[in-house]
Amino acid sequence: MSNSFLTLCLSGAALLHADAFAQTTGAATPATSATAARPATVLPSVTVAGERPTNRIDRQVYDVRSDVSSSNGSAADALNNVPSVAVDPDGTVTLRGSSNVQILVDGKPSAMLQGDNRGAGLQAMAADDIESVEVINNPGAQFGNEAGGGPILNLVMRRNRRPGGAGVANANLGSAGRYNSAVSGTYNEGAWGYQGGINVRHDGRNSTADVSRDRLDPPTGAMLHSSQHSHGAGLNDMVGVNGTVNYNLGANDTVSASASFNGRSNDQQGRDRYITDGAGGVPLSDYQRVTAREGDSRNAGWGARYDHKGSLPGETVKIDLRVSTSHNVADSAYANTYAVFGPGTVDSQARQHSDMGNRIVDFTGDYERPLGGGSAKLGYKLASNRSNSDTVYTDIFAGVGRINGRRSSAYELVENTAVLYGSWQTRINERWGALAGLRAEYTDLDITERAGAATASNSYLNLMPSFFATYKVSDITNVRLSYAHRLRRPNAMDLNPALIYRDEFNVFSGNPNLKPTQTDSVELGVESRLAGLETNLRGYFRRDSDAIVDYRRFLDDNVLLTTRANGNGSHAGGMEFTVSGKLTPALTINANGNLARNQQTVQDSTGLYSTRTANSLSGRARLNYQYDAANQLQLALQMQGKMLSGQGYRSPNATLNLSVRHVLTPQLTLVANVTDLFNTNKMETVIDSSTLRETSTRRFDGRLLYVGLSYRFGGPAPRSSEQGGHERGPGMGRGPGGPGGMGPGGAGGMGPAPDGA
DSSP states (O other), X not given: OOHHHHHHHHHHHHHHHHHHHTTOOOTHHHHHHHHHHSOOOOOOOOOOOOOOOOOBTTBEEEEOTTOGGGGTOBHHHXXXXXXXXXXXXXXXXXXXXXXXXXXXXXXXXXXXGSGGGHHHHHHHSBGGGEEEEEEESSOOTTOOOTTOSSOEEEEEEOOOOSSEEEXXXXXXXXGGGOEEEXXXXXXXXXXXXXXXXXXXXXXXXXEEEEEEEEEEETTTTEEEXXXXXXXXXXXXXXXXXXXXXXXXXXXXXXXXXXXXXXXXXXXXXXXXXXXXXXXXXXXXXEEEXXXXXXXXXXXXXXXXXXXXXXXXXXXXXXXXXXXXXXXXXXXXXXXXXXXXXXXXXXXXXXXXXXXXXXXXXXXXXXXEEEETTEEXXXXXXXXXXXXXXXXXXXXXXXXXXXXOTTTXXXXXXXXXXXXXXXXXXXXXXXXXXXXXXXXXXXXEEEEEETTSOEEEEEEEEXXXXXXXXXXXXXXXXXXXXXXXXXXXXXXXXHHOOSOEESSSXXXXXXXXXXXXXXXXXXXXXXXXXXXXXXXXXXXXXXXXXXXXXXXXXESSSXXXXXXXXXXXEEEEEEEEEEEEEESSSSEEEEEEEEEEEEEXXXXXXXXXXXXEEEEEEEEEEEEEEEEETTXXXXXXXXXXXXXXXXXXXXXXXXXXXXXXXXXXXXXXXXXXXXXXXXXXXXXXEEEXXXXXXXXXEEEXXXXXXXXXXXXXXXXXXXXXXXGTOOOOOTXXXXXXXXXXXXXXXXXXXXXXXXXXO
């Protein structure tokens, strides 16, 4: 680090401190001019290690920048490095074994990351654009219930307000023709600030699947067997562009505008073989189905924001408008060729056109000020979520097409939400801090089918309290307690009653009579430093009433319908731990585990209730070895335990990833990483009920190699971890507000909460 740059940093830090004391904004402009006016000071050369994000009273914060593979990975890869989070190759995200997870971007919902579009959206987003991931297991009053009322993963995107310009460019080549590249940069001068980037990606996961199914034949009482073998292939092209402009109106007012676009192709080739056996194991039907799909996904968003700093210390006003849209179009062609013809079957062709869209308008406001020895925050939210789906399925016989009404559908969901919330946080004394909140949320929703008749409508008002407390045991130990009541509203897919054929044997349909799930969650955690390592130990318990679960029954002889139903209830509890730090001067560990016990009460197709329980151990360990100043090696082991899913469960699985980083110059770095080194990743789901026994195993092209270059230009020199320096554990920094810290915000990391959502 140069002496002149260090002088600039120290001068800027002094000005920022004085600026914060005066409760003003716009520090970038005076810092630049004042520094330029002062004579240069010669100081000894020092190495500054970048400070990691700190935990806060209502969340854990994990730095994903320290991951060696961040320069060529996706957002899905970044989330897979967060404790107790798992992202399947098909984009399913779970936290502590629960798939009821909200994903926000800078505290706001995005149409790109909702519903069936979530997996593609995470794959298209570059990991290098993400600053940190906030895990909010018990969301407070400022957070809404979009896409489920469960825990929240908030993606905090990179921001740079330093004067001048800086940027990074990445280029990577992968196995089987895969590649990705990204360029991002910032420029700040005077009252203006600009930030933007563009990324392209050619990627995907080919897959194979085997399904073995035995179903009860009511007339005979025998179990009849069928099987399915599938193969899907196709790499897709993705491109993303984003930009933000900030302008300081004065010392106390800032306005900003942002826009983003993401596009993705949906092309894929598939081949499925279906075999249905009769009595004695003699095949009744044996045919192959070939699928060719073409399509595109388009996601866009824009927003505007106004920030005002009042005359009182800590008094702020924030007004934020966000609009995001998602549009997915696909055309599929099918051809069935029979080796053994069943009753009434002939070789046939079909085609399907699907058009799905989603638009979210989110308008929020927050006012925060000192009150009663603490800080009070009031906020509102007005939101509209409009989803539509149009599917036209056409059977083709002898070259003549005929629309299949059973497989065609069109619906629209309109969901309007109005919210008021309030919270108050205080530092009771040098050891105790607390945050309490209450959220009032009114929801009105309607589903309309093609004919124009409303098939489902509902409206309800819910009150959701939350409470958080921290206790500083010592300078290195904090205790945290939290409670939250949450609501999980069924989404458009959950409510839509139309039949959606996923393949010839499997059909999905929503349930318009679903009630929202009510969840009560409590958590107790201890954060400390033991033997030089940062440690977290958290016990948690969650109880759901009217839990929304999968429910399966047969429509025809061998067509299985999966729908949604409100179960009697479920509960889950467990113990989660994280450990991070240096084992030796060259070896750093980041490890976490989750020992959980889950229980669900469900109803099978005969109307009988049964209770299922699963004990599981999940975890991951990441070892970073700094061979020398220029070379770094990383091993990451991920293990997912058994997970309940309605009438069945998902089996455990494990993967091992390897990454290597070599510093060529202070600005240029070579990175290579192999995902799923031993090609062991698979998804196995087991259903075992009185009428159905099924095992479904899906494997992906897990073992992939990427090699690339990362170049940083402008601005300060890279952080030590980016040059191969030792990293600190994610989310374990000891800055103000961290465990045991008494910096701004009070005991135990009680910094200001994010904007209302």
